[in-house]
Amino acid sequence: MIGISLNVMKTRGEHSFSKLPVFGARLYDWLLFKEPIYDGLREIAHDLVLETAGGNLLDIGTGPGRLLKEINLLNPYLELYGLDISASMIQLARKNLQDIPVNLLSGTIRHTKYENDFFNTITCTGSFYLWDYPEESLEEIYRILKRGHSAYLYEVYKDISENEYQLALKKNLRQLDWIRRILGPLALRKLLNLSYQTEDFSRIIEKTSFAESYTIEKISISGLPMWVRITLNKNPI
Numbered sequence: 409m410i411g412i413s414l415n416v417m418k419t420r421g422e423h424s425f426s427k428l429p430v431f432g433a434r435l436y437d438w439l440l441f442k443e444p445i446y447d448g449l450r451e452i453a454h455d456l457v458l459e460t461a462g463g464n465l466l467d468i469g470t471g472p473g474r475l476l477k478e479i480n481l482l483n484p485y486l487e488l489y490g491l492d493i494s495a496s497m498i499q500l501a502r503k504n505l506q507d508i509p510v511n512l513l514s515g516t517i518r519h520t521k522y523e524n525d526f527f528n529t530i531t532c533t534g535s536f537y538l539w540d541y542p543e544e545s546l547e548e549i550y551r552i553l554k555r556g557h558s559a560y561l562y563e564v565y566k567d568i569s570e571n572e573y574q575l576a577l578k579k580n581l582r583q584l585d586w587i588r589r590i591l592g593p594l595a596l597r598k599l600l601n602l603s604y605q606t607e608d609f610s611r612i613i614e615k616t617s618f619a620e621s622y623t624i625e626k627i628s629i630s631g632l633p634m635w636v637r638i639t640l641n642k643n644p645i
């Protein structure tokens with residue numbers, strides 16, 4: 409019993425998602441599938457499509473699959489893959505993506521069944537901060553990424569100045585209904601608390617095969633300045 413509770417306490421968040429009921433996945437989707445929050449995913453989709461000429465693209469922690477849908481609208485020739493530790497999220501993604509060809513799988517990025525050097529592009533949005541084994545998971549990304557290609561992680565960083573983010577959030581919230589105006593700041597506060605400082609991202613990456621070649625850029629998404637885009641390059645031999 410003690411062993412179990414210690415184990416649960418140690419998790420960064422992936423454990424709760426792996427047990428998420430279908431209702432929880434639907435609620436998550438309902439809350440986020442709304443302008444201007446949803447515009448953020450469109451911005452990320454544009455960014456990714458610019459970086460990806462063709463081939464296989466994997467979205468880790470795809471959740472309800474909305475990013476894959478936007479990518480498909482921009483470039484229907486990409487072969488899309490989505491992975492999520494939550495079976496409920498994958499069930500919902502199947503429903504949301506029923507009109508487009510996509511390969512969806514429930515499981516953790518720590519160990520996957522994808523072949524070596526398989527993906528032209530790998531991405532993840534707001535999922536890395538939840539992974540209990542970040543270094544091992546980055547090694548897995550390294551294994552399944554093609555040489556000469558990159559992975560792009562979009563995450564929030566918790567050392568953003570409180571003033572800067574509150575100001576941007578205020579503007580953003582004006583466009584939302586009352587329920588999202590109440591829940592939005594609470595969810596964002598929790599996200600920031602759970603996430604990493606910018607230097608933590610570097611500390612983790614430095615322990616992996618990506619240590620030789622990576623960048624961390626601070627960016628705004630949907631007018632919110634608390635994001636980083638982490639580019640991890642697998643160099644050609």
Ligand SMILES: C[S@@+](CC[C@H](N)C(=O)[O-])C[C@H]1O[C@@H](n2cnc3c(N)ncnc32)[C@H](O)[C@@H]1O
Pocket residue numbers: 421422425426440468469470471472491492493494497515516517518532533534535538539540
């Ligand atoms: C905050 S949600 C983000 C969902 C989606 N990317 C979005 O932007 O709306 C984080 C997602 O990451 C998934 N996840 C957490 N840990 C994971 C892991 N180790 N492997 C794969 N997916 C994971 C969760 O189940 C959840 O769906």
